[in-house]
Each structure stands twice: as structure tokens, then as C-alpha cells.
Amino acid sequence: xxxxxxxxxxxxxxxxxxLVWVRVAPSDPAVWHVDPVTAPDPVTPNxxxxxxxxxxxxxxxxxxxxxxxxxxxxxxxxxxxxxxEGWVTWVQRSRLMGYPDYVSLRxxxxxxxxxxxAVFSRARFGQGDWGVNAERLARLRAALxxx
Numbered sequence: 001x002x003x004x005x006x007x008x009x010x011x012x013x014x015x016x017x018x019l020v021w022v023r024v025a026p027s028d029p030a031v032w033h034v035d036p037v038t039a040p041d042p043v044t045p046n047x048x049x050x051x052x053x054x055x056x057x058x059x060x061x062x063x064x065x066x067x068x069x070x071x072x073x074x075x076x077x078x079x080x081x082x083x084x085e086g087w088v089t090w091v092q093r094s095r096l097m098g099y100p101d102y103v104s105l106r107x108x109x110x111x112x113x114x115x116x117x118a119v120f121s122r123a124r125f126g127q128g129d130w131g132v133n134a135e136r137l138a139r140l141r142a143a144l145x146x147x
Contacts, residue, residue, distance in 0.1 A: 022125060023098040032102045033080035033089040036120035039104065046129035047122035048137045052108055055144050056116050062107050062144060066117075069143040073136075083107075092136065100124045101133060117144065 037052060055062075066083040070076050070090060079102070081088040086107040091100050103121040110116045119140065121133040 029080035036118040048133035050119040
């Protein structure tokens with residue numbers, strides 16, 4: 001009985017350690033601040049993209065909308081860059097467990113006096129994301145399309 005109890009305590013300590021690591025693991029901009037145009041697709045299915053050309057807007061109009069989107073989203077921290085610079089990566093954590101997702105966005109000229117965006121949203125941990133990255137990009141699409 002004592003061995004079973006010791007095993008349960010050890011498993012509880014291991015689980016607690018994993019949960020703490022998920023919340024405090026460092027986010028290195030050199031690893032996570034990537035160009036969403038050239039970054040390769042992950043091997044796990046927990047990511048989503050907006051390709052250049054999907055959203056086109058007048059030049060200079062997307063950066064303020066991206067900044068407003070970031071201000072309205074919960075649990076967001078800018079990791080590197082800024083919307084005004086045309087390239088930003090932010091970390092958005094899940095509500096319950098604090099899992100980090102990284103979202104890299106670049107604003108690009110489209111060559112016709114307008115601009116477009118490329119966005120790459122991906123989870124750091126796990127295999128699935130229950131559609132969170134795709135839902136985030138749907139909200140971003142709506143924000144960028146709005147006036």
C-alpha cells in the first residue's frame with residue numbers, strides 16, 4: 001500500500017511540475033518570432049495560417065487594426081516586433097491551463113498601393129488545439145475586414 005501511495009505522490013509531483021513548466025517556459029524570440037511567409041508547416045495539426053492575398057486593404061490601414069485586435073484579445077503579450085513595424089509575434093495563453101500559442105503576423109505591400117497580411121498561428125505544446133488557432137484567425141480576419 002505504501003508503494004502505491006508513493007507512486008501516486010510521485011505522479012502528482014510530476015504532473016504539477018509539467019503544469020508549472022507550461023506556464024513558465026521561456027519564450028525565445030529567436031525561436032518563435034518567425035516570418036509567417038517562409039516558416040514551414042509544423043508536423044503537428046495544431047496550427048493555422050492566413051496566406052498573403054487573402055486579406056487586402058488600403059496601405060497603412062492594417063497596422064492600427066492589428067493593434068486594436070491585440071488590445072481586445074485576452075491573455076496576450078507581445079513577444080517581438082510591433083504592428084506599426086509591420087511584423088509582430090505575440091503569445092496568447094489558454095484560459096484554464098495557460099498553454100502558449102504563438103502568432104506571427106507580417107504586413108506586406110501587395111504591389112498595387114495596397115497591403116496584405118501573412119499570419120501563422122501555432123501551439124507550442126501538444127498535438128491538438130481543438131480549433132483554437134483557426135478560431136483566433138477567424139476573429140482576426142473579422143477585425144481586419146471591419147472598419
